Amino acid sequence: MPAALPLAADELAAWLRLAHARGLKPIALRALLGAFGLPQQVLGAPFDALAAVAGRDAAQAVLAPPDAGFAQQLASVAAWRAQPGNALVTLADPAYPPRLLTMPDPPPLLYVKGRLDLLHARSVAVVGSRSATPQALEDARRFARTLAAAGLAVVSGLALGVDGAAHEGALPERGGTVAVIGTGADLVYPAAHHALARQIAAQGVIVTEWPLGTPARSANFPQRNRVISALVEGVIVVEAAMRSGSLITARLANEMGRDVFALPGSIHAPLSRGCHRLIKEGAQLVETPEEVLEALGLAQPAKPARRTRAKDTQTQTQTLPLPLPLPLATPPTPLEAQAETLLAALGHAPATLEILAQRTDMAEATLQATLLRLELAGHVSALPGGRYTRASHC
Template sequence: MHTLPMTDDELAAWLRLSMARGLKPAPLRSLLDAFGLPAALLGQTFAAIAAITDEATARAVLAAPDPDFDRHLTNVLRWRHEPGNEVLTLGDPAYPPALLTMTDPPPLLYAKGCLDLLNTRSVAIVGSRNATPQGVEDARRFARALSDAGLAVVSGLALGIDAAAHRGALGGAGSTIAVIGTGADVVYPAIHHQLAHEIAAAGAIVSEWPLGTSARSAHFPQRNRLIAGLSSGVLIVEAAMRSGSLITARLANEMGRDVFAIPGSIHAPLARGCHRMIKQGAKLVETPEDVLDELGWAVRPVAPAPGEVVSPASSLTPDARRLLDALGHSPATLEILAVRTEMEEAALQGTLLQLELGGYLTALPGGRFVRANHN
């Protein structure tokens, strides 16, 4: 394969094949392996193509392009020349190597942002669009820790767990990749315009769909296969029994990727999908370190943020130790902690602040507190 910049004619040939109706990625890959670049494939006879694949594939390859093809090519060429945008083909050295381990990698990828991330080892974090506050916090915390360890966090830019995973990863030392089910020039859901802007600036956005493609439910299972394909493992944070996240997990398992799931209460509807995956062999994880250990990934030491106070455990006051013990390992409100510790309100508030600054606990929405994962 060549490493020179792709000419407009070469891109036109790739685009024609990627948009050919009825031409699936797996047989296309076989044909490209046999004939080389798309221009050479498009010059073959019907018989030569059918001999390697089948007659239906040969018809799809040699069919006349769509009437809108020239307009679409013009749009792609214009989009490709905008800063940060790139069209990656199977013949491109920058094409994500993880996707090449799939049997059906997309022939074209539209990518925005830091393309080097597509060569970084990554973990997907997926889950419910209707996540609970605890699920959102878990997704954000795990993503931040995995990002700080040097992994890219892959997700699908959906509401709920996906968005929390992207935001957590953007706050870490690594970054995040959004694999979307629309054209790379379309943001869905629209409420994520700002998040998409931040990901394009510090991470990467990837789509296999033609520019201008709007959101359609049929696209998302196909999007999920790319999320699984890009990742060394997939972590499910919250999922109902019938969930797109479980499709991602199944696809990941079929590709030989690790599948992880965070357990929850037996009474919680969004824990049921995770429990089902654990019964089927997913690895139960309680901390980000569990994921890193399974992947054999060494944890990078992370320097404290400016102004962050990191206290050794031995420096905790007796009140702080008592409060931490009273907090246990489930979120608790101020009122519950006051009852458990019998501390005065002012002392309780001051001790909570000390523990939060020291990284021993995290304040959650709704006035609740939870012990940090390393304690």
């Protein structure tokens, strides 16, 4: 895959002027570049010639003088490009991701941090709720890990919740991960993902169409979602409410002819309703990452042999202990806070004692006692196989 082309100072300035000219839409810019060639030639064309190709509004936007801060912007971009791992990829660059060229309005400039080759790899998006349930976070990591182990780059939006979990799951695997962000490449949003963003820039790739210094604005994210949809072969929605931005990503992917997959959930869980709506509208219901790989025509990755440890052997030969009775010598601490924590960790999908222990960090005796209290109160039901679930009315 070719590296990003070097840009002379005048060419860089011309690209920046056109890419960020107010009122000049990407589809109009693409038409002008097709008609006149280089951005310098677009800027040098007369008004009537520009208007004949893209309309009077586009012509006015091209010929308008740059903003007062343009010289500083140009210097900032030049300095940013000079940093190791950073690249500015133009619409005319052979390194521009080919899948984005199928869009009617591909971004004229891409600010890239990290592995440019991942933008050319086969990829799938894993997206979902920002306020995801523990089960959804586990599912996102598991799907991303398996898909990336099979060689797919996992694309997401660096948001809290499902996006972050998907990046974390894919990072160590050979497919890697792509973060499409809705801010400038010199900013990280949300701030809680600074460490994750550094890892992705070092091992995967961060990409954005927004100029340096662009803060997080709500209007930026639907535009970011269209880039996610265009980059990938399919979109997996792990968990989503009815008004989730993930549904926008799925809709855009469907309009672009990409596959849409959705994980089902409990009919009582508000964050499952978006996925259920997608399934009703024709999205493929998937329960395992292997089903996604099969739909995309990829062989299932070989599972590494599991080393048996003494602890594992002991677990296999023993049944789970019965819930311990509450201690009689001293009264138990109030369980209200513990019960709420446990119910939140349980979510709306069945979970085993081992999973609940990992999610809550509760001691075994405390966990079992709290489960018993919730079961007796009618909030939790025990299922075969040592699993627990919320009662239907909770």
